[in-house]
Amino acid sequence: MPPPAPRPAAPLDACAPALASAPAHRRELFEARVERWWPDLYDGLDGVYPDPFGTASRVIAAAARAFVEREDDLHRLDLRRSLEPDWFQRPTMLGYAAYADRFAGDLAGVAARAPYLAELGVTYLHLMPLLEPREGPNDGGYAVADYRTVRADLGTMADLRDLARTLRGHGISVCLDLVLNHVADQHEWAVRARRGEQRYRDYFYVFPDRETPDRYEENLPEVFPDFAPGSFTWDDDLDGWVWTTFNAYQWDVAWSNPDVFCEYVDIVLDLANEGVEVFRLDAIAFLWKRMGTACQNQPEVHALTQAMRAVAKMACPAVLFKAEAIVGPQDLVHYLGKGRHHAKVSDLAYHNGLMVQLWSMFASRDVRLATAALRQLPAIPASTSWVTYARCHDDIGWAIDDGDARAVGLDGHAHRSFLSDFYSGAFPGSFARGLVFQHNEQTGDRRISGSLASLAGLECGDPHAVDRILLAHALTLGWGGLPVLWMGDELGLTNDPGWDHDPAHADDNRWAHRPRMPWPPHDETGVHAGLRNLVQARRALPxxxxxxxxxxxxxxxxxxxxxxxxxxxxxxxxxxxxxxxxxxxxxxxxxxxxxxxxxxxxxxxxxxxxxxxxxxxxxxxxxxxxxxxxxxx
The missing domain is CATH 2.60.40.1180 (Golgi alpha-mannosidase II)
Structure with a gap:
């Protein structure tokens, strides 16, 4: 057990000026929350930063400022959520994920479509990256240039606030991507680092020569071997090699610097006050760098997420954290909390394994591998939840464990190769119409793009396609947790045949499964009616x-x-x-x-x-x- 945290008397004194204008009952409430969540905050920082008490004091002062600025309607939401802490675990929950522009043009358009979502039964809406990205290539919006500005073509921060308010009125919570591992090379922090400001240079990992990067790369996997081989990029203005896990224009931030932690806490608090209720913590597995490892799933990641969540509970307890960690089962459970961090890290995590095994079962017509693999998942804290899904915005990587495959008499590499052949349509008799994404020549791995309907056979007219689509929905809805539909899957939308007509997307076939939503929605397949039946049945099952x-x-x-x-x-x-x-x-x-x-x-x-x-x-x-x-x- 960690030693007890020192009392938060000094941090409470430090936030007194921010609380001075608040009514007495609000001050008392905030102070009670600090007392409640202080141990989690301090424990998360202790052993990670040299001055955990000082860092904790800084973020509590930020929490006090955000608490005072929070709208009354959001304070009421905090109260309701505090009284119903399992609100996101209930079978009445249904998620929906979409790009705002592809769903309805802009944020005002999304607000106008709220009745459509509510009628479907949606209670949680994940809007894909909508904060200001860099100009030019931006990894689908994940190269953020400004966390406090909405993309100009989608609207303004005031529009986001209005959208959140509209959706709350329909019982729908807004989920937003918070990219934690990196910023765009055009972000203010990167610009100021290039100008020579040491404070901001220290926000990044910069090396004068290849000696240290080469030592790290002995253990680092390549995320985009086709687009961006290697994990470091030379920058003339920095006169050094900067860490770039994903793309040359996405600079990894140094979470080993407590100033970076404090910056992201401020960002969370500000966006929460705009009405964001769920933060998808993008690329969270990569936050902490340690020589001799793959620099993923390091224990400091879980400690710092716990600390950030504790600060959010002080200022805006309606907020949830969702870990975007596509990692192995034994690593994944840590993102919901294990051991000293049990139930203290994220509230939600993606059940990537369920999606992978669903498609494996459809291709093989055999459930034995899925049964063996899904049994390997450790139990998660009872106060947390899986996010289940049949498809998402991303490609499918065949996360089939070799040990699980051997347990049922399969060769893991051969089965992964079979799945890539099957879902790209290359396997004889395949009903799928997917596309190979990021073929790694060294490992043989081939990820797959494609919509749920196209992968299930609707595009080629397979007579069982609709039944497969509905079975996929039934499994993700019936697993428990928070099921999320990808936009268009409720209608059986197939791949966009013109996905590569936009030069910005021409080299990224994931846009094939990101078609534009047809308005008015039209479905002659029966998918929509079948899904509605499943949603209604789910709502009645405790x-x-x-x-x-x-x-x-x-x-x-x-x-x-x-x-x-x-x-x-x-x-x-x-x-x-x-x-x-x-x-x-x-x-x-x-x-x-x-x-x-x-x-x-x-x-x-x-x-x-x-x-x-x-x-x-x-x-x-x-x-x-x-x-x-x-x-x-």
């Missing part, structure tokens, strides 16, 4: 609360994934047929869980199960069942 873990069970049939959710109200069994054939679910599997098969209800079809003379419930091709005892119908 078993899908995120605090209840999903437990993959040994399959009775290699084509049917079985997932148990052992809720205090009773068990719920999810059954998912990943093949184009009828497959059996033996009735005894329900009896083994303490359920009476003859009295069980499938909540997707809102009907009792039918047990055949052979003692099995037969699942049609690509069908899903959400089964409980009838007392929970």
């Amino acid at each position: 078993h899908l609360h995120a605090s209840v873990g999903a437990q993959p069970l040994d399959p009775s049939d290699s084509g049917v994934l079985l997932v148990l959710r052992d809720h205090p109200l009773g068990p719920m069994l999810g059954a998912y047929n990943v093949t184009e054939h009828h497959r059996p679910l033996p009735a005894y599997r329900l009896a083994d869980l303490g359920l009476d098969p003859a009295a069980c209800v499938d909540h997707i079809r809102r009907a009792r199960l039918t047990v055949g003379d052979d003692g099995a419930i037969w699942l049609p091709p690509y069908a899903a069942l959400w089964v409980t005892g009838d007392e929970h119908a």
Whole structure:
């Protein structure tokens, strides 16, 4: 156990001037929050920075300033969220992710489409990068030049504030990307570093020659081997090599400098006061650099996220942190908190493994690898939640663990190669129409771009495509946690055939699965109606609360994934047929869980199960069942 943190008397004294204009009850509330979250803040900084007490005092003063400036409506939201801390874990939650311009033109357009989202059941809207990026190439907006300015073509910060207010009125929370690992080379910090200001040069990792970069690169993987090989870029104005993990124009910031931590705390607080409720912590795994490692998943990352979250809880406790960490299962759980950081780091994390295994099952028509791999995930804190999804804005990297593959008799490299062949359409009989993204000649890895509908076979007219799409939605909605739809997946939008017509996107085929939203929305496939049915069924099932873990069970049939959710109200069994054939679910599997098969209800079809003379419930091709005892119908 860490030693107890010193009392925060001095930090409270330091923030007194900022609180002087606040009513007495507000001052008392803020001071109570500081007392509550001070241990988490200090513990996160202690051992990371040489003066944890001084750094903590600085950010508490910033929190006091933001707390006083926070609108009354947001203070009321803080109160409601404090009384309902599980608000984001409930089965009534449904996420939606989109680029604002591709969804509705600009922020005002998004606000006008709020009723569409609310009717679909959306309660959480993730708008992809909308803060001011650098001019020229900008990694899809992830090369941020100004964290406090909205892209001019989308609107202004006042428009963002108005949008957040409109969405709150419809019960929808705004999620925004916060790029933590790097800034654009046109950001003020980089500009001032180039001018020779030592304070800002110290915000980056700059080396006079290749000796140290070469030592680091012995262990650093390349993120974009086609676009940006290597992890360092020479800059004439700096007269040195600057760390650039992703692209030459994205400079990694030095989180080893406490000034950088304080800068990002200020940014979080300011954006929270604009109405942002969830921060997607982009590229969080890369924050801390350590020689001899891949410079990912270092323990300081979790400590500093805990400290930043503690400051947010003082000023704006309605805010959530979502870790964008696409890492292995044993590393991933740390982003939600493990050991001394248990339940103190991020509130949400992406379940990348579920997405990967979903597509693996569709290609192989076999659930055994998915069952083995998904079982390897450690339990997460009961106060946190997975974000589940079938597709997102990014490519799919085949994160198939070699050990998991060996456990079911597969070769990991060969299976990853098969998946790339299958989803690029190169494998004989494939129904998918994806595109190869970032072929790494050294490792053979080939990531895949493509929309949910195109990867599921709708583009080529496969007769089972709609069933596959709905099964993908059923699995992500039925896993528990916070499911997020990628824009257009509710309509079965296929790849954009003109994705490369824009010169800015011509060399990045991920834009194939980022088509523009058609207005009015039109769907002749039945995907929208089927999804609405799933969303409504999910909302009525307390078993899908995120605090209840999903437990993959040994399959009775290699084509049917079985997932148990052992809720205090009773068990719920999810059954998912990943093949184009009828497959059996033996009735005894329900009896083994303490359920009476003859009295069980499938909540997707809102009907009792039918047990055949052979003692099995037969699942049609690509069908899903959400089964409980009838007392929970």
